[in-house]
Amino acid sequence: MAYQALYRVYRPRTFDDMVGQEVITQTLKNAIETHQTGHAYLFSGPRGTGKTSAAKIFAREVNGIDAATDDSQIPDIIEFDAASNSRVEDIRDILTNVDYAPLEAAFKIYIIDEVHMLSNSAFNALLKTLEEPPVNVKFILATTEPQKVPVTILSRTQRFEFKRIGxxxxxxxxxxxxxxxxxxxxxxxxxxxxxxxxxxxxxxxxxxxxxxxxxxxxxxxxxxxxxxGSTTTKRLLTYLQQVSGFDTQASLKTLHDILLEGKDAQRFVADVLGLLRDVMLADVAPELIKSTIALTELQALTQQLGTSRIQKMMMTLDDIQKQLMQTMQSDIYLELLTVKLSMNPTQSSTIDNEPIPSSHQAVKEVQQVDRKPEQQVEKVSTTSSADKRTVSEEKISEPVPINDNSNGNVQTQTSSQKLIARTGQQAVFAVLKSAKRESLTRIKENWATLIGQFDVTQQAMLTIAEPVAASDEAVVLAFDYPALLVQALQDTTLQSQLNSALRDQSLPAEMVLISQDDWHQERAAYVKQLKAGTVPDVKLADVARVSGPLQKEATLSDVKLSDKITSEPTIVAEAKKLFGDDIVTVVD
Missing domain, CATH: 1.10.8.60 (Helicase, Ruva Protein; domain 3)
Structure with missing residues (x-):
C-alpha cells in the first residue's frame, strides 16, 4: 500500500478524535443528539485547526453514517473547493442539484472550503439558496478569512470560531x-x-x-x-544576553554562527521574539512561559533589559519580520536587526518612549560652517517636545585642542584628522543644483555591490542608507534612522572607505549624509525656492565638512542650523541668547 502522510492517516474521524476544539465539538454533538441542527454553518479559523475535518464529521454523524466509511463512497456529502472554482458558473452548477432529494442519507450536505475565494457574483448566486434551502439540505462553509465573506452570507449562518491549538x-x-x-x-x-x-x-x-x-x-x-530551521535555546539565550549588554560585535559573531548552520531567517526572528516574550512574562506571569530556560535566567534578563526596552525590541523584531518577507537579502536584514537591538540608547540618543523602527527623533550632527579660522562650530544637542521634530543647535566656541603625541604640544585638528562628509541644507542644495538623474541611477545600480565590500557592521549601517540625489561630484545619502546617521557622521573609517569605494567604481565620491525626514524637508524647501527663483548660489566646495566629536556642550533655543550661520562674535551670540534677537542691536 502506498505511503500516506501522517496528517491524512490520523485525520479525525469522530468528534472524540478532535483535539483543541472541545467547545465546538461538544456544541455540535449536542445539536445532533437533540435534532436541533441548523441549515447553514460557517467554520472559520487558522489553517490546520480542524475546520474541514469537523465539517466532514458533522456531515457523517448528522446522517448516521459510520466513521469508517470512506468519504468518496458517500454521494450525499458534496465537497466544493471555492479556491479553484470561484466563478458564478461553478456555484450555479452545484445549485442546480440542490432541489433533488438525497440518494441514500437523510440530508444532502454541501461543504464549501475556502469560501472567501468566491467572487461577488458567486456569493449573490449562493445567497438565496443559503437563506432558504430545501429541508433536507445543509451547507457548511469553511474559511481562514471570515472578514472577506459578505455580511449577507454571515448573517445566515451559525458561526464557529476555531482557535489555535495549544x-x-x-x-x-x-x-x-x-x-x-x-x-x-x-x-x-x-x-x-x-x-x-x-x-x-x-x-x-x-x-x-x-x-x-x-x-x-x-x-x-x-x-x-x-x-x-530553528535555533537552540542556548544559542538564543547567548545572543539575547550579548544584545542586552550592547555587545554588537559578539552578537554579530553569534548571528553569523547561527546562519552558517543554515538556520532560516524568519524562524530565527520568530524564535528571538518568542524568547523575548518569555523574558517579558518572567516576572508577571511565569506560568505562561514556554521556554525551557531556567526562570532565574529569564528574570535576570528582565531586570537587565527593562520593560520599555523589551517592548522596543519586540517592535523592531516585528518590523524586520515583515521586511524579510519582501527581500532576498535576509542576512543583511538580520545584521541590521542585530545592530539595532544592541544599540546603546545613551550613545544613539534615541527617545526612550519611541520604538527604534519608527523613531525619527535623534540628535543631528552639526555641520562645521564657514567661519574665521580661529572659530569653529561646537556641537550642541537638544530634544524638542513630543509634537516637534528634534533639531540640532550650535554655539560659537574657541577651537578644541588635541594633543600631539609626538612632542606633547597642543595643536588644533589637522586636515588628516577631519571627517570628509558634509551635512545640512547648504550641502543638499549644492548637490541638487547640479543633480543628474544618470548619476543617481549609476549609484543605485551599484549600491548593493559597493556596500558588499564592507565588514558586517558597516554593511548593516549602509543598508539603511539610500542614495536619493547625485551630481557629477557628490551623492546625498539619506539614513532611515537618525541615530545611525549620527554614528556615520562621526565614523572617519567608514567615510574614508566609502569615499575610496565610490572612486574605485568611478562614481561621485563626495558625500552628503542626512536623515530621511530632513531630506524630504530640504528637498521641498529647494523646490519652493527654485520656483520662486531664490535658490542661493552655493557650491559644494564652499560648504564645510562636518567636525569631529567635540568635548563641550551647551544648550540654546530650538533653531535650525541654517538659520544660525553667522560670523558674529561670541559675546553677541551670548547676549542674544540671554535677551533675544529682537532686543539686542549690534552697532559697529
Whole structure:
C-alpha cells in the first residue's frame, strides 16, 4: 500500500478524535443528539485547526453514517473547493442539484472550503439558496478569512470560531501518534515541532513527517532543529544576553554562527521574539512561559533589559519580520536587526518612549560652517517636545585642542584628522543644483555591490542608507534612522572607505549624509525656492565638512542650523541668547 502522510492517516474521524476544539465539538454533538441542527454553518479559523475535518464529521454523524466509511463512497456529502472554482458558473452548477432529494442519507450536505475565494457574483448566486434551502439540505462553509465573506452570507449562518491549538495539546497528540507508529522520540523535539506549528495540528504532523524521514525513524532535538530551521535555546539565550549588554560585535559573531548552520531567517526572528516574550512574562506571569530556560535566567534578563526596552525590541523584531518577507537579502536584514537591538540608547540618543523602527527623533550632527579660522562650530544637542521634530543647535566656541603625541604640544585638528562628509541644507542644495538623474541611477545600480565590500557592521549601517540625489561630484545619502546617521557622521573609517569605494567604481565620491525626514524637508524647501527663483548660489566646495566629536556642550533655543550661520562674535551670540534677537542691536 502506498505511503500516506501522517496528517491524512490520523485525520479525525469522530468528534472524540478532535483535539483543541472541545467547545465546538461538544456544541455540535449536542445539536445532533437533540435534532436541533441548523441549515447553514460557517467554520472559520487558522489553517490546520480542524475546520474541514469537523465539517466532514458533522456531515457523517448528522446522517448516521459510520466513521469508517470512506468519504468518496458517500454521494450525499458534496465537497466544493471555492479556491479553484470561484466563478458564478461553478456555484450555479452545484445549485442546480440542490432541489433533488438525497440518494441514500437523510440530508444532502454541501461543504464549501475556502469560501472567501468566491467572487461577488458567486456569493449573490449562493445567497438565496443559503437563506432558504430545501429541508433536507445543509451547507457548511469553511474559511481562514471570515472578514472577506459578505455580511449577507454571515448573517445566515451559525458561526464557529476555531482557535489555535495549544502547544502542550499538540505535543501530547504527537506523542500518541509516535507511540502508535513505534517511533522513538525526545520530548524536547516535540516541543520544538509544536512551537513551529503555531497552533496548527496539520502543520505539526507535516513537520513530524519530515523529521522522521530525516532522522531514520527517530525524532531527536537536533533533527527537529535541522528540519525546522530553528535555533537552540542556548544559542538564543547567548545572543539575547550579548544584545542586552550592547555587545554588537559578539552578537554579530553569534548571528553569523547561527546562519552558517543554515538556520532560516524568519524562524530565527520568530524564535528571538518568542524568547523575548518569555523574558517579558518572567516576572508577571511565569506560568505562561514556554521556554525551557531556567526562570532565574529569564528574570535576570528582565531586570537587565527593562520593560520599555523589551517592548522596543519586540517592535523592531516585528518590523524586520515583515521586511524579510519582501527581500532576498535576509542576512543583511538580520545584521541590521542585530545592530539595532544592541544599540546603546545613551550613545544613539534615541527617545526612550519611541520604538527604534519608527523613531525619527535623534540628535543631528552639526555641520562645521564657514567661519574665521580661529572659530569653529561646537556641537550642541537638544530634544524638542513630543509634537516637534528634534533639531540640532550650535554655539560659537574657541577651537578644541588635541594633543600631539609626538612632542606633547597642543595643536588644533589637522586636515588628516577631519571627517570628509558634509551635512545640512547648504550641502543638499549644492548637490541638487547640479543633480543628474544618470548619476543617481549609476549609484543605485551599484549600491548593493559597493556596500558588499564592507565588514558586517558597516554593511548593516549602509543598508539603511539610500542614495536619493547625485551630481557629477557628490551623492546625498539619506539614513532611515537618525541615530545611525549620527554614528556615520562621526565614523572617519567608514567615510574614508566609502569615499575610496565610490572612486574605485568611478562614481561621485563626495558625500552628503542626512536623515530621511530632513531630506524630504530640504528637498521641498529647494523646490519652493527654485520656483520662486531664490535658490542661493552655493557650491559644494564652499560648504564645510562636518567636525569631529567635540568635548563641550551647551544648550540654546530650538533653531535650525541654517538659520544660525553667522560670523558674529561670541559675546553677541551670548547676549542674544540671554535677551533675544529682537532686543539686542549690534552697532559697529
Amino acid at each position: 502547544s502542550s495539546t499538540i505535543q501530547k497528540r504527537l506523542a500518541e501518534i509516535l507511540t502508535k507508529q513505534n517511533v522513538k522520540y525526545e520530548e524536547g523535539a516535540l516541543r520544538i515541532i509544536a512551537n513551529v506549528a503555531e497552533g496548527g495540528m496539520r502543520d505539526a504532523l507535516s513537520i513530524l513527517d519530515q523529521v522522521i524521514a530525516f532522522g531514520a525513524d527517530i525524532v531527536t532535538i537536533d533533527n527537529a532543529l535541522q528540519v525546522t
